[in-house]
Amino acid sequence: MSLTRQDVEKVSLLARLRLTPAELDRMTEQMGQIVAYVESLAELNTDNVEPMAHALDVANVFADDVGRPSLERADALANSPHHDREFYLVPAVLGE
Amino acid sequence: MSLIRHTATELLGQLNAGKVTSVELTKAYLAQIEQHDPQVKAFLLVDPQRALDRAAEIDGRRARGEKLGRLSGLPVAIKDLLCTQGETTTCASKMLEHFKPPYDATVIARLKAADAVLIGKTNMDEFAMGGSTENSAFQKTANPWDLTRIPGGSSGGAAACIAAGMAPLSIGTDTGGSIRQPAGLCGVTGLKPTYGRVSRYGLVAFASSLDQIGPLARTAEDAALLLEVLAGHDPLDSTSVDMPAPKYSETVGQPLAGLKIGLVREHFGQGLDAEVERAVREAVKVYESLGAKVRDVSLPHGKYGVATYYIIAPCEASSNLARYDGVHYGHRTDEKKLVATLDAERAKLTAAGQTAAVAALDNPLVRLYRESRAEGFGPEVKRRIMLGTYALSAGYYDAYYLKALKVRRLIRQDYDAAFQDVDVIAGPVTTTTAFKLGEKVDDPLSMYLVDLYTVSANLAGIGGIALPCGFGADGLPIGLQLQAPPFEEDRLLRAAHMFQQATDWHQKFPAMVK
Numbered sequence: 001m002s003l004t005r006q007d008v009e010k011v012s013l014l015a016r017l018r019l020t021p022a023e024l025d026r027m028t029e030q031m032g033q034i035v036a037y038v039e040s041l042a043e044l045n046t047d048n049v050e051p052m053a054h055a056l057d058v059a060n061v062f063a064d065d066v067g068r069p070s071l072e073r074a075d076a077l078a079n080s081p082h083h084d085r086e087f088y089l090v091p092a093v094l095g096e
Numbered sequence: 097m098s099l100i101r102h103t104a105t106e107l108l109g110q111l112n113a114g115k116v117t118s119v120e121l122t123k124a125y126l127a128q129i130e131q132h133d134p135q136v137k138a139f140l141l142v143d144p145q146r147a148l149d150r151a152a153e154i155d156g157r158r159a160r161g162e163k164l165g166r167l168s169g170l171p172v173a174i175k176d177l178l179c180t181q182g183e184t185t186t187c188a189s190k191m192l193e194h195f196k197p198p199y200d201a202t203v204i205a206r207l208k209a210a211d212a213v214l215i216g217k218t219n220m221d222e223f224a225m226g227g228s229t230e231n232s233a234f235q236k237t238a239n240p241w242d243l244t245r246i247p248g249g250s251s252g253g254a255a256a257c258i259a260a261g262m263a264p265l266s267i268g269t270d271t272g273g274s275i276r277q278p279a280g281l282c283g284v285t286g287l288k289p290t291y292g293r294v295s296r297y298g299l300v301a302f303a304s305s306l307d308q309i310g311p312l313a314r315t316a317e318d319a320a321l322l323l324e325v326l327a328g329h330d331p332l333d334s335t336s337v338d339m340p341a342p343k344y345s346e347t348v349g350q351p352l353a354g355l356k357i358g359l360v361r362e363h364f365g366q367g368l369d370a371e372v373e374r375a376v377r378e379a380v381k382v383y384e385s386l387g388a389k390v391r392d393v394s395l396p397h398g399k400y401g402v403a404t405y406y407i408i409a410p411c412e413a414s415s416n417l418a419r420y421d422g423v424h425y426g427h428r429t430d431e432k433k434l435v436a437t438l439d440a441e442r443a444k445l446t447a448a449g450q451t452a453a454v455a456a457l458d459n460p461l462v463r464l465y466r467e468s469r470a471e472g473f474g475p476e477v478k479r480r481i482m483l484g485t486y487a488l489s490a491g492y493y494d495a496y497y498l499k500a501l502k503v504r505r506l507i508r509q510d511y512d513a514a515f516q517d518v519d520v521i522a523g524p525v526t527t528t529t530a531f532k533l534g535e536k537v538d539d540p541l542s543m544y545l546v547d548l549y550t551v552s553a554n555l556a557g558i559g560g561i562a563l564p565c566g567f568g569a570d571g572l573p574i575g576l577q578l579q580a581p582p583f584e585e586d587r588l589l590r591a592a593h594m595f596q597q598a599t600d601w602h603q604k605f606p607a608m609v610k
Contacts, residue, residue: 013462015414015482016469017470027479030540031482033540037406041400041404041499042499051504052508054557055292055305056291056292058292071199081422088424090464093460
């Protein structure tokens with residue numbers, strides 16, 4: 001299937017990226033080439049193959065249910081580009 | 097012989113015997129960095145005073161007769177994607193240009209506990225995505241053997257600093273070949289451990305089911321020393337396996353009797369440069385002269401490795417990198433400008449009567465995410481996020497991601513079958529020696545194909561090592577790759593050491609290492 005500029009624009013919103021018109025053109029072309037390449041997998045019959053999400057045969061690794069100190073609020077906020085003493089700050093989301 | 101030409105193991109002996117101090121050693125490497133790093137650009141950050149203070153502190157404890165950690169004051173360079181508390185960790189991205197982690201990665205904590213001197217942070221492809229280190233947002237690293245060539249990537253700075261005599265040991269990460277490929281192209285030794293061998297806690301995540309941290313050094317013996325410090329269970333990483341880590345440095349010197357080596361039939365086909373093939377076949381002959389038995393093996397799904405990898409890795413990357421939102425940490429766009437731009441867009445569309453477009457306009461928070469990410473990420477990172485988001489989006493999941501996970505199983509099964517017959521698999525690391533800076537930057541797909549011989553080990557989760565085995569006519573190093581079944585790092589290191597006892601490729605230096 002060929003990838004259109006509209007597809008790429010839609011993906012850019014899902015990916016929370018904003019691409020310039022020139023970037024969209026280029027991305028459409030490059031993603032098209034890469035997607036065409038990875039589609040070579042379609043030639044393999046994988047009907048009875050179990051998907052492998054992970055290389056390790058470990059599952060359900062549990063930690064003991066004991067409290068331990070977590071990051072101090074000041075440390076957690078320290079790298080934030082915009083915050084007050086308690087919160088991360090963002091532009092208004094609801095209404096005007 | 098100048099200090100910087102010694103191996104880490106030799107230097108450790110000298111430190112422990114009191115023949116050299118950590119300060120003297122650190123000074124020697126800092127001098128080499130000062131003289132040659134303006135050309136090589138392997139480091140993003142070097143803080144000489146801090147390194148010297150640390151070395152002096154370790155020397156002080158040595159002088160007082162205190163027992164020191166395993167590395168006793170040896171300098172170690174760190175790829176700039178491991179969290180170091182209070183010290184900038186950039187991932188070679190504008191997104192994290194000013195990020196100061198509030199904690200240490202487990203690997204950093206282990207190095208500190210082992211009394212390493214952290215000498216600097218090395219350059220890399222942004223978020224470890226790339227094969228040439230040209231995707232760094234800050235600088236391009238050169239290959240110390242030829243400054244017009246790439247050092248490989250993504251751990252390009254990590255490999256270049258070893259080749260250039262700027263550090264005796266360094267830490268890299270390997271998601272699709274990012275330790276082995278630059279090691280091969282820079283003529284040093286680099287080990288990608290089995291997935292789960294080394295804790296990933298505090299490693300800035302790229303593709304979590306593939307990422308693994310490992311050592312780069314001049315020799316297998318040195319890599320064994322460093323892996324011994326890095327490896328082991330960590331409750332903070334649930335994918336770190338709960339099994340004891342062997343004392344690699346104690347066994348690395350033992351040759352492997354009756355070693356069975358497999359040569360992958362498919363690795364010697366079309367696309368492999370003739371002089372790389374010749375060097376690899378010569379290396380295999382060296383093993384035969386040491387008593388190894390060689391036979392052909394087949395990894396029939398290996399040719400699908402790159403396609404499988406370039407679905408799985410971008411999918412995982414798109415999820416992992418969703419955390420960069422311009423809110424919690426990292427780059428954030430100018431908020432006032434953003435609100436003004438949005439208002440202007442809305443006014444313009446409203447005046448034109450385009451009500452549907454007005455309704456579709458990003459809300460300010462979504463625009464903040466999109467703009468911050470657009471400004472903070474470079475082109476390759478954007479490409480991977482886009483690819484992954486596309487492959488995981490509604491309607492495509494089965495055709496791409498699920499399909500790739502199934503092929504991943506087939507790739508692993510190929511290895512399991514091959515390792516029924518042989519102890520290690522030998523082959524090239526790359527198809528050619530290091531290419532020219534700029535040669536592939538406009539062609540992402542050709543850059544991806546550089547990973548041909550290395551990605552399968554990550555997909556299968558097994559270990560691999562790259563070591564120097566010759567030079568091309570252009571004077572550039574050629575690498576040999578060995579791969580082994582899961583958790584057989586000891587076998588890889590011993591096999592590599594056997595080769596290095598019989599050859600001197602690892603003792604060659606570029607002209608800048610005097």
